[in-house]
Amino acid sequence: DAKTTQPNSMESNEEEPVHLPCNHSTISGTDYIHWYRQLPSQGPEYVIHGLTSNVNNRMASLAIAEDRKSSTLILHRATLRDAAVYYCILRDFTAGGGADGLTFGKGTHLIIQP
Amino acid sequence: KAGVTQTPRYLIKTRGQQVTLSCSPISGHRSVSWYQQTPGQGLQFLFEYFSETQRNKGNFPGRFSGRQFSNSRSEMNVSTLELGDSALYLCASSPRQFSGANVLTFGAGSRLTVL
Numbered sequence: 211d212a213k214t215t216q217p218n219s220m221e222s223n224e225e226e227p228v229h230l231p232c233n234h235s236t237i238s239g240t241d242y243i244h245w246y247r248q249l250p251s252q253g254p255e256y257v258i259h260g261l262t263s264n265v266n267n268r269m270a271s272l273a274i275a276e277d278r279k280s281s282t283l284i285l286h287r288a289t290l291r292d293a294a295v296y297y298c299i300l301r302d303f304t305a306g307g308g309a310d311g312l313t314f315g316k317g318t319h320l321i322i323q324p
Numbered sequence: 325k326a327g328v329t330q331t332p333r334y335l336i337k338t339r340g341q342q343v344t345l346s347c348s349p350i351s352g353h354r355s356v357s358w359y360q361q362t363p364g365q366g367l368q369f370l371f372e373y374f375s376e377t378q379r380n381k382g383n384f385p386g387r388f389s390g391r392q393f394s395n396s397r398s399e400m401n402v403s404t405l406e407l408g409d410s411a412l413y414l415c416a417s418s419p420r421q422f423s424g425a426n427v428l429t430f431g432a433g434s435r436l437t438v439l
Binding site for chain 1 (some may be wrong): 416
């Protein structure tokens, strides 16, 4: 699977929007962009995913660049409960997906200041 | 509905011993995958099972093995434990064999400490 690059950490204030960037310059046409987050002492949880178009759900929005080489996870109004490590991952949508499963990398540690 | 259940949550073993971890997926989910998370290496894929067959395997030594039962429950086993095996072991389930659009639901993990 193609690799992703994320900043190690970001800091934001409570009740402000947060934009978490992810670069994936070697993305292929069959790769979905997934975001998961991991709160302290918990397993990762799904946030959002998309292929080409921007996506919205109750947790966040995903903005995908036109060339798909980068994407941004948007938390519209951060709360202290959004403090977590956010992972951007690419997965091939063809069945099977390949031998390396889901490679998470180190993710972005999001710090929310009250 | 119930989430992904992993047992035990915490365990301590000594070098050379073996350990078996259990994962019960969400009802109706047929795919189970396992991951190892350490501070230094992050979250790494171990293997994936679907319909009792291992479909994908990560880059781990043969001491790491797993299986899936007919009810989709899965176990992973680590033999001849080493200090470096100390980690959080996470299990995730999804409705079908993992592919790009499939969403994973993770358990809380089993934290293994090897002394």
